[in-house]
Structure formats: structure tokens, C-alpha cells
Amino acid sequence: MEISEFQKLMYELYAHNDIRRGGKATMLWLVEEMGELAEAIRREEPENIEEELADCFAWIGALANLYGVDLERAFLKKYPGVCPTCGKKPCICTD
Numbered sequence: 001m002e003i004s005e006f007q008k009l010m011y012e013l014y015a016h017n018d019i020r021r022g023g024k025a026t027m028l029w030l031v032e033e034m035g036e037l038a039e040a041i042r043r044e045e046p047e048n049i050e051e052e053l054a055d056c057f058a059w060i061g062a063l064a065n066l067y068g069v070d071l072e073r074a075f076l077k078k079y080p081g082v083c084p085t086c087g088k089k090p091c092i093c094t095d
Helices: 003-021 023-042 046-066 071-078
Strands: none
Touching: 003 023, 003 046, 003 071, 023 046, 046 071
């Protein structure tokens, strides 16, 4: 699945709820899922980590749809195949 296909699926499934909820409340859902991901990582629960990563990705898609951001285009603009900071592949930055 391409990122654009994922984003379209999230729109088809959830846009009616996301639009009603709005950007601020949708962002809060993402933050909640990030907390659940942090907890799964802390507890070293691989299956839960996988699930929480998927949830975070879905909420990012929801936010992108709400704000009219094409995630695939935005990602490739920011990360054009090299590190946006040092311009190298692989990155040679030291954090």
C-alpha cells in the first residue's frame, strides 16, 4: 500500500468523525496513542508496540486529511532520499 492509498482509506473510513471532532481533539487522540505506545515500549510488549504504532499512524493520517496535507508529498519534500540536515545517505549527524 502506498502512503496515498493509506491516507485515502483513512479518509473513507473516518473523515466524517474526524471533521466533526476537529483538529484539536483529533490531535489529543494522537497524543493519547503516543502515550500508549510509550507504555508498550517501556514494558517491552512487541505485539502491543505493533498495534500502537498502527494507531499512531492512523491518527497522523486523520490529521493530515483534516488539514489537507498530502503525507506522501510532504514526506518526500522533507526527506528527499538523504538526511535533511547533513544531506547524506546514510545520515552522518550525531543526534
